[in-house]
Amino acid sequence: MTDVRVRFAPSPTGTLHIGSARTALYNHLFARHHGGTLVLRVEDTDLKRSRREYELSIVRDLHWLGLQADEGPDVGGPYGPYRQSERAPLYQAGVEKLLESGHAYHCFCTQERLDGLKAQQLAAGLMPTYDRLCRELTAEAAKERIASGEEATVRFFVPQGDVTFDDLIHGPITFSSDVIGDFIIHRTDGGFAYNYAVVIDDAGMHVTHVVRGEDHISNTARQLMLYEALGEEAPHYAHHSLIHGADGGKLSKRHGATSIGEFRDMGYLPSAVVNYLALLSWSPGDDREKLTLEELVSEFDMARVSKSAAIFDLDKLNWLNGLYIRELAAEELSEYIRPYLHEAGLEFDEGQREIVSAAIQPKLVTFGDAPIHAQVFADEPILTASSHLEALDEPGADIAFALLAEALEARDSEYFALEQARMILAQVGDGCRERGIKGKAIFKPLRVALTGCDHGPELFYLIAGLGRSRLLARLHTALGYLAQLGGRS
């Protein structure tokens, strides 16, 4: 396969959706695997709903995922323009060609007549198709009516016969032209129909392989007819399945987050999203689940893409994201979680934030989870729940607290290196053991005294990252509670 050219063609009527992102990914993987070219084409023929800001956000999200195109409205290229709204002259030329060769004709039917026709056919159990009334008009008659100011559309004259194509994912698919009516390629408002524009564009951009969702399968027959009529060579097609929600229906807002931007904002890593999306409907053929973009590129094979629809499974994305997060170095993680901590009102200096990062790393599913886990490093512990107070009342706890306080007081830095924190903790443990207190018994009270909570990061992280003054204050508070409890009993 030489000179592979594929395209990703979103309409800028919203932000990049998880489903479109997967289409972009498959295009990217196919192009890169074959050393080909990926072009980005903006399908903004629907002027009412298309917005430039959406185009920009789609490009930004594509970049975030690492799926930048080689040609497109943002980077240019030899076969532009890359926005459909700027390609009208090309479409117009094609329409004229089709009109001249008799592959298209003007139609003056009103919407009312068309609606009635459709209702009639539906009632008769037929596929609604245009009845070719205006096909009977001579070119001269049509010209006169247009000249007299009548509005007209241009319809493609659908040829008789079957249309078959060999889909790279599905294999051979055949449509009978009987179920395809003469469709409009040029609207009365001057706009061009999608199925037509796509053909002019793909042909003009020398696209060799069209990789898109299977909601386009039935469009393919129309497009193939257009290629034939235009005398252009048709590309190969690969129609991948659609993503469904947990209820089996098409993925939509009510299934939760569906746009790439939302996942980015929640604190997902692009590597995890890309990995997950690739695995949805594709597998390397062995047991590997975790693959980088580079690995995906070298392993990707369109023939291995599953035909059946896949249900979006957040649990698995979460698992992958956690996997990638745990791979991060503490200083990287620290940078990633900074904005989330800041937004939650948790401020740490750089060194402390790195300790916090390392401490909470195993617990993170997304970066957005950082604040809830980092909370213990910021707030004063709230020792009110009676169960927690009881946890303090362990024989020897007071001694352990005092030993830790002593060890801390002997040092003058506010924060400690992890190694140092480990040493301090070991020192306390040794001291307890010397006094006949079991090591295991003191850790829980210590944790409760320090955090007010019975679970959380490993103790040495707390000692390293909490800060000496705060540690001491909490220790003294706990000691005070202990004294009260002792007085009561």
Next chain:
RNA sequence: GCCCCCAUCGUCUAGUGGCCUAGGACAUCGCCCUUUCAAGGCGACGGCGGGGAUUCGAAUUCCCCUGGGGGCACCA
């Protein structure tokens, strides 16, 4: 209604006629590790939608049914 596509554990998948008493992963549950919670390790649970046909042999091929999805626009 008509046309097209699809069908293996709850979910994503491996499987292309014998290697399948169907493999892996997520989720769930249990155990281990452990100063807690996680993480990690080990294990358990759990599936070829139904019916015919071809074949010595079918998850795998063919047909029918059922179920799901998509399309049938002067949307893309």
